[in-house]
Amino acid sequence: MSNEPIALGEALASFDALWSPRIVTRVNDYDVRVAKVEGEHVWHVHDHTDEFFLVLGGELFISVREPGGERTVRLPRGSVFTVPRGTEHRPSAPTGAAILMFEPTGTSTVGDRHAEIPGHVDATTGHALGS
Numbered sequence: 001m002s003n004e005p006i007a008l009g010e011a012l013a014s015f016d017a018l019w020s021p022r023i024v025t026r027v028n029d030y031d032v033r034v035a036k037v038e039g040e041h042v043w044h045v046h047d048h049t050d051e052f053f054l055v056l057g058g059e060l061f062i063s064v065r066e067p068g069g070e071r072t073v074r075l076p077r078g079s080v081f082t083v084p085r086g087t088e089h090r091p092s093a094p095t096g097a098a099i100l101m102f103e104p105t106g107t108s109t110v111g112d113r114h115a116e117i118p119g120h121v122d123a124t125t126g127h128a129l130g131s
Contacts, residue, residue, distance in 0.1 A: 031103055043089070045111045051101065061092045
């Protein structure tokens with residue numbers, strides 16, 4: 001990782017793949033990842049970590065299954081939301097979005113438990129920027 005400033009717009013412009021996050025930097029034992037997203041991800045759970053989302057552009061929806069039932073959170077540009085560990089969730093962006101995520105290094109994009117992974121979702125722990 002470089003110790004130079006990173007322009008998030010340039011980082012996002014450097015790749016086209018959807019649901020395939022790029023690691024822009026690390027903070028302690030956490031990755032800061034950016035991704036372009038469109039359509040639906042997969043229902044999944046991170047058993048041991050929360051998942052932080054910041055919407056950089058567009059609009060993201062996160063459906064969550066909680067003890068009281070299922071609900072969908074709408075996140076317009078500039079909004080943040082944290083999915084608590086152990087909560088089943090599914091991000092989606094019907095018209096596309098650019099997002100930043102903050103997760104422990106090595107966290108899988110499809111969690112520890114998940115539904116069948118569709119072909120448009122990259123099951124990864126993040127890719128280096130520029131790959």
